[in-house]
Amino acid sequence: MHAASTQPVDVNWVAQMVAPLSDHGVGTPGSFLRKSFTLDTRANGKTLHISALGLYVCFINGQRVGHDILTPGWTSYETRLSFQTYDVSDLLVAGENTMEIWLADGWLRSQMMWGGRPIFNTWGDRIAAIAQLLDGDGSVVLSTDASWESGELPVRKSGIYFGEIYDASFAQTATAGSEAIAFDTARLVAHETTPVRELEPLQPTKTWRDDAGRILYDFGQNCGGYVAFTVIGEAGARIIVEHAEILDKDGVFYNGNLRTAECRIEYTLKGNGAEDYRPLFTFQGFRFARITIEGKAKVSNVVSVPISSVTEIKASFTSANKLVDRLFLNTIWSQRSNFIEVPTDCPQRDERLGWTGDAQVFAGTACYLADAQSFFHKWIRDVMADQREDGAVPHVVPDPTKMDDTHYPGFFGSTGWGDAIAVVPWQVYLHYGDTAILNEVLPAMVKWVDFVWSISDGPIVQPPRAWGARGFSFGDWLQPKGPSAKPLPTISDDAAATLYLHITAKLVSQIAEISGDTKTAQRLADMAEQVKTAFAREFITPSGRVGGDDQTSYALAFLHDLIPADKHAAAKRYFKNAIARSDGRIGTGFIGTPALLPALVKIGELGLAADVFLQEDVPGWLYQVKMGATTIWERWDAIEPDGTIYNPRMNSYNHYAYGAVCQWLLEGVAGFRPDAAAPGFESIIFEPTILDGLSPVAAHHDSPRGLIRAGWALDGDHVRYEVEVPQGSTGRLRLSPAYRNAQLDGATIMAGTEPTLSPGKHTITFDYSVPVRQAHDRPNVNVRTP
Template sequence: MAWIPAVAIELPFANLVAQENVPTRVTELVKPIAAIATPEGDAVLDMGQNMVGRIRFSVTAPAGTEIKLTHAEVLDKDGNFYRGNIRTAKQTVVYIAKGEGTETYAPHFTFQGFRYVKVEGFPEQPGELPLDAFVGEVLHSDMEPTGAFECSDEMVNRLQRNIVWGQRGNFLDVPTDCPQRDERLGWTGDAQVFAGTALFNYNGGAFFTKWLRDLQADQLPDGGVPFVVPNIIQGYSSAAWGDAATVIPWAVYASLGDKRLLAEQYGSMKGWVDYIRSQGEREHIWNTGFHFGDWLALDAKEGSYMGATPNHMVTAAYFALSSRIVRDTAGVLGYADDEAYYGELAERVAAAFRDEFITPNGRVAAQTQTAHILALVFDLVDTKDRARIAKDLNELIVDNDYHLTTGFVGTPYLCFALSDNGYHETAVKLLLQKTYPSWLYSVSKGATTIWEHWDGIKPDGSFWSDDMNSFNHYAYGAVGEWMYRRIAGLSPDGAKPGYKRIRIEPDFTGGRLSYARAAYESMYGKVEAGWGFKDGQAEVYATVPANASATILLRGAVIDGVAVDGIDLAGAQGILSYRQQPEGVLIEVGSGHYVFAFARPKSSYRTYSADMRLGELVQWDAAKRVLDRHAPGFSEQLGHLRNMPLGMAANGPMGSALSKEQYEAIAGELSSLRE
């Protein structure tokens, strides 16, 4: 094909602006870890990491030699090169050598998403590819890394690394859904659910500011928001997707404390809420239009991508959330009339939600995990009903053998709903679950980024459908925000955003982890929070930078039993105040580094009881040994007893699987275990 001459066009300069985003750069070099000869005979490089960027290679070859690189994310179950999930995307680079000594090449103005590279035509083929001739160049918007998280479970640490790699691969000037197939679009819903996690891992201020300006530019005059920004596909205004217009500016404000973005986006934020209110005949229930709903939830009907949670329940919940965000934004910006107006609107929407989706007996009408999550986390239920709804959610998780069924809408908030309503131990069990569906299932299958589907690779090694099966899709990595905020206990205080005041409230209930720590490079300096157990004591660590303060909750502690760097609270420096609360000791501190020590609370141990379900008991080695010791073989043949408590095995209506003596011996020994 001949080159097409450039044409000069006379255009005005009025709309030209300087680069608003951070630059897109090569931020890391990745060397291949292996050269593979596949069963089908292909020569393939394994980069060891699903990455986004390009391959640079050096070659000495005769003029006209054609070298072809084809990129893919995974190998199939037989170990062959697989690119079915790439759909129509080429992901191919062809280089023709000029034959003048050693030549080095990498493509420009493009990027690929890949871990594996099939190489054809390299001069030394057939034979093993020379690894030192190739290097991967990682490309993404060069945001400042700000966050770090680590805990005692190495698979969770791998999950955290996968979340970060997923963000790097999809934050390439635009927050794309995936970087490899023929899509690579700035889906608003994906960005909305992941923004909180993204802003822990990196300083996304400039990145999101630029993208939100694009969103505002693409927003319709009636306030409708595109499905994707930049607006390529001409679809508009789905709940949870369009709410990127409100959720992301507020998340940036909470993280960085800068009012300017709120002021700049305020018209867009109001426009979105006003658009919702104008839809349909019912002012406070949005029941018109197309919505993605709880996208890719596992409770979807056969052949559907939309989960079982009613779409209009999702629309109502997000209507309430965005109304509250606009109310709070008006308060920050000093717009008192708007603050009152959108506050009243939010209250009416919440009331309409309760009328429509909460039964007179105080239960959620839709029996899905996501329905309960939205009701709890978006604070849409009466106080008198909250405990019951939280219990019902916990039961839905336990009945599903500690597995989730949530999709794009429910997953980001699932663990928050549990931790904040008395079921933190269940949330941690979900995090640590290794079988499908779970966060660690993909880790167990060798994932190095977050997958689009919980079972992108199935237990037998086969794949989810080629039509939509990205292996670099960050949305489910939104759990990272909960890991920072609830496990390590680090978060900005909403009353003084941007880490001017910090909340350090780690939760170690249940003893499933033995330590966790997180750090964040705030505008004031490094903030750190962490905890661990040592010699029967719990230790909580905190670093507060200059010109900042923090409130620290020591769960399960009593004032007289707390020491700070070996000194009691009354005599320690930097302690501004402290008081006893039902959940522990609440302390306010100024800048400095602190180590608080107190007797390890009973709630921090892993304990067992006869009320626990048998299927759960056998997951833990200590409990299973007790069962095997007193009832050999019983734990391997649970059958229908799996979801029943131990007591039912000895006192079931259809007969007893355990004798009274066995039950008493097992129950007594279990009650004495503490780990």
């Protein structure tokens, strides 16, 4: 099956990076490189190492090599370029053989960034390939050099944001030669993670025609991928496919939120019977497709083909609330859609960038839902490659602004975003017991923490307001602000940045201790304490108000133990008041939202946590589900209750960041999580949160140690909690003091103890009076279906 190897491969490169002379630059037709060669015998053990500047698809004797998509992938190209390794023995024959490499613009040189400030030729202006075919004894059978011929492809134009124009009637012939270009093979690294692959195709759930006679397809699920179809018709007929995530409130195809991304497929027929097509060098984010037929042709077998770097689901969560269950599934789909080579914000508009802030808040969830270890290993190396000399981490990685910052100066250095350089490796360590990633990234983590301290040369961080200024902060991005008549308070950039300096300094201190760097561990521990003291002095009033008296300030401060003990009771009251002022709804953005529910549980407000989580109005997790979402939205208010679409300038319907709540569903509600003292689920902490309206709850996670299960059911005041510990692991049971008369497998649990759970299944019972959820007067929200 020609699967690409993901194992470390040491290659002695003799091949040259070769550019086709048929190529005329960005936005022009793709090109191929071709070479014929002779084999005395079809010996086994033929190995192909291959990479490209741009994207490539390789064919040997007309048969495609491998099933990987968007190769060689996306890295920080100026320092790191992946190559793939395939066993191609079964494609070769004794005698004459031909290798052909198709090349297109890809991330290398098609449009990056958005609006009136696009960047082209971001990492180079020439597409090229490097390949060498080895015999079983390691000798070179074939390698790229200037003797390869070239020509244009039926792919007449392609781009990550643009889409693809394919003319099947184009006669592909060699019209030019090639030339070797300067390239340092030290940049080449063996592909470090699972390649992008197709998932199971999605059939249309509904098909209809609009007033213009165009055919519309609803695939029932938003995803990242492309449309595939079969067409029969006359030569020269054209099929045009457009993509959209939603319909407007009148049921009309809507793609205004794609901004300058055309997301367009054009296919011109050859006219020789049934023709199958799917794009080669692009992908889209969509649920709906609109097909226009020009000329005599008939389209059939139209499907949506999701693609992803993460293909297996590793967790589940079910409850009595079907909206919650769908929210969990929506998060899985948003991860799949946005884990395409790098952890992107969205798969559809003119962006699709590796935003560090999104990855930072979602990394823990990601490691539950999929095997993300190698995926994050690869990406965090790109983060280190793009980190600036002073320690600043880019807002997006790979960073398109690094090579040319003309339109995006200073696109780096935001707290909450750059902290991904520490938080992501930490989550990988917790989930996989991976100390190697901590040791590898630690120096870069320390540089980041020191950079944040340097912004204001002290424990209180005062980020400048202007975009591009050194240390600019996004704060709590997209934090809802309440009614315009009386906006709700929000966390200040100063408070947010100072909070994160404490969080990350403390975390990196712990990581340094694990890595054996005790000097750094002590220095950063001292720094964290200085920040904690300064935060209390600067942002906590004598009466106990924190930050801007907003939900994010309280959530982060409580969760990370920044509130002095003598202020706890008062701060708790203010925290509850902040939620009451927003009518029991969410008042947090990207950095505050993942902390909100865990903080409420930590301070004993389980009923309030249930109220906030389960309310179904905007802003709220379940609101978007009721409005027909099949993935996580970027904005709480992406569609208003009456169906009105928010301003398209920034409105994605497939962003995973707010799906980070699924980490809390597994760790908090179902109640299992890795133990930092014995990571990789060697030790598992079981600590359930019983919420009104969810019983019965059931969850699982396929951990590196094996299957973990946990679930509970409520019968009056009696709770039955069942767990399963995999072989090779142990569990630790922690129960809230509010849970009474607890028993483990029929034996009484002494109050204040944490019983050890051996591998296998266990039953815990206890009594608990679940707080009654509060009723709120809220406008009716109708479930929105297309």
